[in-house]
Amino acid sequence: MAPGIPAALERPHFIGIGGAGMSGIAKILAQRGAKVAGSDAKESATAEALRGLGATVHIGHAAGHLADDATSVVVSSAIRADNPELVRAAELGIPVVHRSDALASLMEGLRAIAVAGTHGKTTTTSMLAVALSELGLDPSYAIGGDLEGPGTNATHGAGDIFVAEADESDRSFQKYAPQVAIVLNVELDHHANYASMDEIYESFETFVGKVVPGGTLVISADQPGAVELTRRVRDLTSLTVVTYGESEGADVRVHKVTPRGLTSEVTVVLNGKYLTFTVSVPGRHYAHNAVAALAAGVALGIPAHNLASAIGKYTGVKRRLQLKGEAAGVQVIDSYAHHPTEMTADLEAMRGAATGSRLLVVFQPHLFSRTQELGTEMGQALALADASLVLDIYPAREDPVPGVTSELIIDAAKAAGADVTAVHDKAQVPAAVAGMAKPGDLVLTMGAGDVTDLGPQILDHLSS
Secondary structure, three states: OOOOOOHHHOOEEEEOOOOHHHHHHHHHHHHHOOOOEEEEOOOOHHHHHHHHOOOEEEEOOOHHHOOOOOOEEEEOOOOOOOOHHHHHHHHHOOOEEEHHHHHHHHHOOOEEEEEEOOOOHHHHHHHHHHHHHHOOOOOEEEOOOOEOOOOOOEEOOOOOEEEEEOOOOOOHHHHOOOOEEEEOOOOOOOOOOOOOHHHHHHHHHHHHHOOOOOOEEEEEOOOHHHHHHHHHHOOOOOOEEEEEEOOOOOOEEEEEEEEEOOEEEEEEEEOOEEEEEEEOOOOHHHHHHHHHHHHHHHHOOOOHHHHHHHHOOOOOEOOEEEEEEEEOOEEEEEEOOOOHHHHHHHHHHHHHHOOOOOEEEEEOOEOHHHHHHHHHHHHHHHOOOOEEEEOOOEOOOOOOOOOOOOHHHHHHHHHOOOOEEEOOOHHHHHHHHHHHOOOOOEEEEEOOOHHHHHHHHHHHHHHO
C-alpha cells in the first residue's frame, strides 16, 4: 500500500497548477485524498481534469486565491518572486515547497525509478508506466506529458513502484533517492542554469549518488556524455551499473532496429539471449528509450520477456511524434523537439517514414537563451527537411535578449542548403502549409511552445 500524505501537503496550493510537472503532483495528491487547490494563467483541459479529481483551480494569479488554512504553497523554478500568491504566502507564514521536494516526498516508501537525461525522459518514463500497468503492477507515475492511452501525465497506483521523470534543468532531480536511476544522455542545455559541461556532469553525478545503496544505474553505452558520466561514477561501490546500447560491450546490447513505417522492431541481446519486440513509435532514438525502460524493469526483478511484450503496448505520448490526423492525403505529426539533438533524431525518424514523399516542418524555437547558444545547430538540423517554416521564438519564462531572433536559425539553415521561410504571424501558417503540401507529404509541427496548436488548424485547411 502506498504511503499517505505528508503533513505539509494535506492542503497544498499550487502556483502554476496546470504545468506538466506541477499538475502531475497535484493529481497524485488529490487521488491520495489531499485537499488540493491552485491557480494557473489560463483555462485548460488539465485544469478541468484536476477539478474532476476534486481540486479547486483558479484562473489567473491573485493573493485572494490562497486560502488562509493552506499547509504549503508549491512552486516550480519558473514562479517569480513577485507572484501575488507567493507574496501572500510570506505574509501568512505558509511554508513554500519546491515541486521537486513535493515529488520526492510522494516517492518515499516506494520502489522508485527516476528517469533522467537531456532528451527522451518523457517517452522512457511513459513506456515504463504503460508496461508496468499492462503487467498488472499498478504503478504510480509522474510524467512531463500526457500518455496517449490513459490520457494523463500522472496517477496514484496501488502498487509499490513509482516511476518519475527526473528534471535536470534546475538541478531538482538531485532531491530524489530512487532504487533505479536511468540516464539516457548527458548534454549541455538549460544555459540559464548551467555554464559548462563540467557543471552538467557534477549535477548528474550528484543525482546518481542519491541512488539508494544496492540500487542500479541504467545508462547509455553509446552517447558520449553518458559514457563520461559512467567513467566518473564507477567508483560508487554501492551501485550496480547496467549499460545499454549498440556498443559491443553494452550489458543490454541493441542488436538491430528495423523501421516499420511509424513503428520499429527492436532486437536486443540480454544475458546471452536474443529478445525481439515492437516499439509503436518510429526512430532509432525511441527504440533506445524502450531498451532503457526494459533494462530498468529487469533491474527491479521483472522478467524481460514479459516487459518486452508489455512495452509493445505503448502507443505514444502527446507531442512525441504524435499523429494528429490526416487530410487530403497529408499526415500531420506533432513533435516536442526543441534541442538540436532532439530535432535531428525526430527529423531522421520522419525522413525514414517519409520514403518517396516530402517532409515539411513548422518549427518554433523555444527560449532566447537556447536559441542564442544553439541556433546554428537548430538551423543545420532543419536541413533534413524538404522545406521549413520558422516562427518567432517562444519566450516561455524568459525576457527577450537583444539581437537574438529566429533569424539566427534561418541564416544557419540556409547556409546548410535548407529551404527555409520565416513566418512572423502564426495565424498565417495553416494556410501556408496547406498551399505547400501535396498528397503523400508528412507535415511536422515542432517545438516546445504553442506550435502544437497549429496541427488541427493545418488539418482543417487541408480539408477545406
